[in-house]
Amino acid sequence: MARPLLGHLERLKPDMESLAEGVLGGNRLALARLLTQVENDTPTGRAALNDLFPFTGHAHLIGVTGAPGTGKSSLVNQLARHFRQPQGEQAPVRVGILAVDPSSPFTGGAILGDRVRMRDLSGDPGVFIRSMASRGSLGGLASATASLVLALDAAGFETILIETVGAGQAEVDIARLAHTTLVVEAPGLGDDIQAIKAGILEIADILVINKADRPGVENTERALRGMLQLAMPGPRVFIHHGLADSSGNTRERMEPGTAEAVAGGPVWHPPVLRTVATEASGIVELAQEISRHKKYLKESGDWERRERARLQTDLQLLLQSALLNRWQARLPESKYQEVVNRLSQREMSPWQAVQLLIEGEDR
């Protein structure tokens, strides 16, 4: 894809010009400030992203998810260290890291502690770490995470590691965002029935058993391998049509690969790897599997399919919220409250209320 010239940035307001241009020029303070604007969904942030969007689509997005305490941050730290070493002839890639921790549902505050495990990366200008609070989002990421990824992508980080909040069984948003999803397990967390439940294990492109020096690692590995053998391997892309529920979260299903892909194309079997992140053991092998997966995505066409599916779902979410906002702005609050009153008096059902509100709007 040809990169557009910088000329179109000239018409921007001075304030935004400095942000978008600063980011493209490698200014770290501009990037940090842009990330804040984007996270807060300000007009400045949106305008800058509009101008930066043509420069995105180059980064390999690697998601790291798993239960709290499995060692996600330490693993991200080690992977970033590995990527920052020269690989043969090639210069090391620049690494962006987004680490999401939960916001308190009561106060909205958060303690973002992932940097504690990433101190090895300090002082490296090729690494940029940003902590994010989930801000009420329930899918394991914050609602702005995908937009922050775009900003880091435009800033030229070739590899972006995205660490989710400590995730349980249903926080699968990361698989929609990332090209390669690592699910991190640790010995002693559950039996083989946990392993065949739907959800987080299904989204793994690579399964990592961290803390593999702990007792019980054989059982964990056996359970995970057993789960994989029960599964039907095939190319997987999130389906395009995210069905949004009332909370704005998107429910999606994995769709089995298209017929021709199953018949002819290569098939990815998620590998199971052991690591001890605190001792940096197993990291080289993990990095090899990550680059093998990237190669697979490119060769199978899954890379493009995932990109397209992701952009389409993002578009749909944006459309939904924009349409809802527009509709709400045109609806008098008194009328809305009147319908809510009739609803709570059981004079009409929620479905009748929706019909009344929407059709009343059309007349």
Next chain:
Amino acid sequence: MAERKIRVLVAKPGLDGHDRGAKVVARALRDAGMEVIYTGLRQTPEMIAEAALQEDVDAVGLSILSGAHMALAPRVLELLKANGQGNVKVFIGGIIPDEDVPRLHEMGVVGVYGPGTITDEIITDIRRAVRGETVAGAPGTA
């Protein structure tokens, strides 16, 4: 447009290993609705300034119990300024002799808090300083 959150970096520069105070303050700020980036023990001023930049924080809280505050605080302030973040409000908690407090204020430290400080006082001061208001005890620095 999302609500503007106050982001605070809580860091422990220097070599002492007592992070109880830093954790108590971090927790209190969290409960006050702020987003607290906690970086842990034994941070150099360079590491603190770099984290403050990447995280684009409004304020930095330093916990220092080692007695090295007169060396560490000016270095952090200097690095923040060099990075274009002279507007970031710096607070210090820990064991700070009374005679050092005015000197720290002169350097640009907004608030200094010793043992027994009520966390609400710190929360109020951070909110005021981030809004650009003057904080009691630090004339002209907010």
